[in-house]
Amino acid sequence: MKKRTVAVLAAGLFLFGACGSPKANDSSGGEDAKTIKIGGNFELSGATAAYGEVENDGAKLAVEQINKDGGIDGKKIEYISKDNKSDNNEAASVAANLTTKDEVVAIVGPATSGATKATLPNLTKAKVPAVTPSGTDDAITVQKGKVQDYIFRACFQDSFQGIVLAKYAEENLKADKAVILGDNSSDYAIGLTKAFKKTYKGDIVAEENFTAGDKDFQAVLTKIKDKDFDVIYLPGYYTEAGLIIKQAREMGIDQPILGADGFADEKLVATAGASNVNNIYYTGHFSTKAPATDKVEPFVKAYEEKYGKQPSSFNALAYDAVYMIKQAIEDEGEATPAAIQKGLDNLKDFEGVTGKISIDEDHNPVKSAVVLGLTNGKESSAETVNP
Numbered sequence: 001m002k003k004r005t006v007a008v009l010a011a012g013l014f015l016f017g018a019c020g021s022p023k024a025n026d027s028s029g030g031e032d033a034k035t036i037k038i039g040g041n042f043e044l045s046g047a048t049a050a051y052g053e054v055e056n057d058g059a060k061l062a063v064e065q066i067n068k069d070g071g072i073d074g075k076k077i078e079y080i081s082k083d084n085k086s087d088n089n090e091a092a093s094v095a096a097n098l099t100t101k102d103e104v105v106a107i108v109g110p111a112t113s114g115a116t117k118a119t120l121p122n123l124t125k126a127k128v129p130a131v132t133p134s135g136t137d138d139a140i141t142v143q144k145g146k147v148q149d150y151i152f153r154a155c156f157q158d159s160f161q162g163i164v165l166a167k168y169a170e171e172n173l174k175a176d177k178a179v180i181l182g183d184n185s186s187d188y189a190i191g192l193t194k195a196f197k198k199t200y201k202g203d204i205v206a207e208e209n210f211t212a213g214d215k216d217f218q219a220v221l222t223k224i225k226d227k228d229f230d231v232i233y234l235p236g237y238y239t240e241a242g243l244i245i246k247q248a249r250e251m252g253i254d255q256p257i258l259g260a261d262g263f264a265d266e267k268l269v270a271t272a273g274a275s276n277v278n279n280i281y282y283t284g285h286f287s288t289k290a291p292a293t294d295k296v297e298p299f300v301k302a303y304e305e306k307y308g309k310q311p312s313s314f315n316a317l318a319y320d321a322v323y324m325i326k327q328a329i330e331d332e333g334e335a336t337p338a339a340i341q342k343g344l345d346n347l348k349d350f351e352g353v354t355g356k357i358s359i360d361e362d363h364n365p366v367k368s369a370v371v372l373g374l375t376n377g378k379e380s381s382a383e384t385v386n387p
Contacts (some may be wrong), residue, residue: 271379
């Protein structure tokens, strides 16, 4: 059943300490440095640890491989990973510590949009660039019409996902009527909803909201059960989405359910129950069934050897983020924050495992997307879509 497709919490401006840019000749970069220090700012505990942990694994694999292959211009990477505890203020604090105390030349992470936005003031003050693997909120890289100089991403943004899913509903699922069940507590879900509604040409017959942490969705699902609709659009994370899928299917609601990359965790199926996970589709950044480049097979093999399981899109995105930083250093011939920022700004035709990436003027990657289909909890369809 292969289908054809057509193409994260508002952050406080938390400033921590006196942030200065690392010196060119210290241990974090420059000609006299013995290592190149790269930081990891990830959700290793707390509510969104499922994302941060796997991204940290992907980043560690990339660092291990780069060092095994001789490093970058003969220098090994020293990877310094810290836990932001799935807390926005803590993410800002970690960014400050990595840039001042540890004097890293670049950072990978955070995983979520709210945490990533919280780091921006400290990244900007320290003039140290970061690449978020999966922070998809449009407002991460552009705020009030101004491009944020020190943040880049390896993933496509929410508006792109919302557009893809709206067109998928219309063109692939032939859905003329949609119901939206959205998380109204996160910028991630709000942005996805906005993009879908702007693009979808069918009728939205109902729009209901929930809040992160909710467990019982019976009342919301009862409101929509007897309505005439063809698809449910569910922008949110796997935590609530898994419960909604389970409860919806148990109530006899069997219409297709569309979601974004927040579905991309094995806990979605574990929560919903594999037998309930049918007719589920979501945007992804990577699939072993739809390899974007020749780098996919070696990456999958290396990941399986190290971790004993197949990689997810979040592993792949963090892996690409580290290699994007490596490419920026090599392109500029210098491992300083300023050189890396310039190299990322000018990154073109980078061959990653999630596709060929060129950074646009808004610091977003121009790359392909994948819409994945699930049947009995297993990936049953996947197709790469070029922008």
